[in-house]
Each structure stands twice: as structure tokens, then as C-alpha cells.
Amino acid sequence: MSRFFSKYPSYDYGKGDVLMLANEDPKYIYYLIRGQVREYDISSKGDEIVVNVFKPPAFFPMSWAVARIPNRYFFEAATKVAVHKAPPEDAFEFIKKNPDVMLDLLTRLYSGMDGMRRRMAHLMGGNAKNRLLFELVIECRRFGEQVGDDGSYEIRISETELGARSGLTRETVSREIQELKALGLVKVGHNSLKINDLDALEKQLGSDL
Numbered sequence: 001m002s003r004f005f006s007k008y009p010s011y012d013y014g015k016g017d018v019l020m021l022a023n024e025d026p027k028y029i030y031y032l033i034r035g036q037v038r039e040y041d042i043s044s045k046g047d048e049i050v051v052n053v054f055k056p057p058a059f060f061p062m063s064w065a066v067a068r069i070p071n072r073y074f075f076e077a078a079t080k081v082a083v084h085k086a087p088p089e090d091a092f093e094f095i096k097k098n099p100d101v102m103l104d105l106l107t108r109l110y111s112g113m114d115g116m117r118r119r120m121a122h123l124m125g126g127n128a129k130n131r132l133l134f135e136l137v138i139e140c141r142r143f144g145e146q147v148g149d150d151g152s153y154e155i156r157i158s159e160t161e162l163g164a165r166s167g168l169t170r171e172t173v174s175r176e177i178q179e180l181k182a183l184g185l186v187k188v189g190h191n192s193l194k195i196n197d198l199d200a201l202e203k204q205l206g207s208d209l
Contacts, residue, residue, distance in 0.1 A: 001101055002057060004094050005031035005084035013077040020061070020075040028085035029065050032058045035081030036143070039073045040164065050165040053078065055143065062105060065092045078161075128168055132176045133205040135166040136186075140198050153195045180204075 010033060013019060019037065020026060030037075032054055039052040039060070051073055054060060063069040065088040095101050136155070139162075144153035159173045166173070177193070180186045185201050187194040195201055 001031065001059065001104065004091075004101075005059070005086055008084045008086045010082055010084050013081045013083070015077055015079050017077045018074060019077065019083070020071065022072055022074050024071060026061055026064045026071055026088060029062065029088050029091040030060055030075075031084040031086070032056045032060075033082040033084065036078040037081055038076045038078045040076070041073055048164045049167065050161075053142070053165070058108075059091070062091075062109075064088060066095070128172050129176055129179070130205060131166045131168060132162065132173060133180075133201065135162060136193070136195065137198070137202050137205060139165075140195055140201075144195070144198075147194065151197045151199050153198055154189075154192055155195070156192045158191045 013035075019030060022041065033056055035056075037054045037058075037060070038050055039054070040048045040050045043049055060075065061071055061073075064071055095105060139155045139157060140153040143157075144155045146152070147154050159177065160170045162168075163170045163173045168176075177186060177188060180201075181188060183204075185196055185204065187196060
């Protein structure tokens with residue numbers, strides 16, 4: 001896939017730049033080279049609700065390229081990012097002619113759907129603590145940096161962003177983080193968290209993960 005997208009120009013975006021607006025017909029399929037991109041909606045109360053976070057090598061929004069499903073979400077650079085941009089028709093034709101790429105796309109799709117179902121289950125049935133624990137585990141698995149042989153990880157994320165991804169208010173996130181800190185499970189830094197022992201944190205979540 002990278003070979004296909006490398007034929008097209010690359011573009012840089014700064015943190016907070018919007019790549020695509022909600023209800024906008026995508027003019028391009030984006031291939032993420034570097035950084036992270038947030039896909040989110042805005043609730044009737046004006047709160048951001050994060051649907052997904054992309055990291056390299058990701059390409060989006062394929063639902064438009066493959067099935068012309070209208071785009072309902074905002075796509076915003078969560079960090080400095082670099083992308084290739086290809087016309088949707090070109091990307092779709094490439095996928096059709098390359099079964100290995102189609103298989104990779106389906107693998108990513110089902111993996112993402114599984115994660116979204118698990119998150120939905122915790123959002124619907126879990127308490128605030130479990131919802132936050134689930135998000136912390138996912139953040140460590142997908143974006144965390146292992147900082148020791150003792151199972152410790154560091155994730156660079158703010159309480160506001162954790163709230164957007166877990167469906168909690170910043171105040172609730174802050175309160176729950178303090179409780180985890182008191183248990184010795186996390187250490188709070190500037191826009192970052194150190195998970196002292198990921199396995200221990202996951203055990204707090206219980207068997208529903």
C-alpha cells in the first residue's frame with residue numbers, strides 16, 4: 001500500500017489541523033506516514049466524542065472509497081502528521097486489483113470493529129472506573145512506550161483527551177486517576193501518564209476485557 005500512495009505528494013499538518021470536516025465528501029484517501037489522527041464527532045452538548053485514533057500505516061476514510069458511505073466525522077491531527085493523499089477512485093481501483101491489499105484492509109477492519117465493540121460494551125455497562133481502565137489499557141497497547149522491563153508504560157495523553165475517548169468528563173477522569181495513583185498503579189506527568197504495571201492495571205479491569 002505504501003508503494004501505491006508514495007506516487008502521490010506528501011503533506012504535513014500541525015497538531016490541531018483539520019484534515020476533513022464532518023458531512024464533507026472526501027476528496028482524497030489519506031495514507032498516514034507519521035503522527036496520529038483523531039476521528040471524532042461532536043455531541044449535541046458540544047463535547048468531542050472520539051471514534052478512532054489512527055497511527056501509521058493507516059489509510060482513511062475507506063468507507064467512502066469502497067461504498068460511498070457519507071463521512072459523518074471530523075478528522076484532526078492529534079500530533080504533527082505527514083500524509084499522502086490519493087483520489088478515492090484510484091485507491092479503490094488499486095485495492096480491487098490487489099487481493100493482498102484487500103485482505104489487509106479486511107484484517108484492519110475486523111480488528112477495529114472488535115475494539116469498538118469492546119469499547120461500546122464498557123461504555124454501556126461499565127462504571128467510570130472500568131471505562132477509564134479499559135481506555136488506559138487500549139492506549140498502552142496501541143500507543144504506549146514501554147519504559148522498563150517491569151511492565152511499565154508511558155502514554156502521552158491529557159485528561160481531556162482521555163475523557164473524549166472514554167465518554168467521561170475531565171473532572172471524572174481526574175478523580176479516577178487520583179484513585180489509581182493512590183493504589184500505586186499510575187504516575188502523573190505533564191500531559192502524560194506512566195502505567196507502573198500494565199498487567200496489574202488490566203487485572204483491575206476484571207474479566208470483562
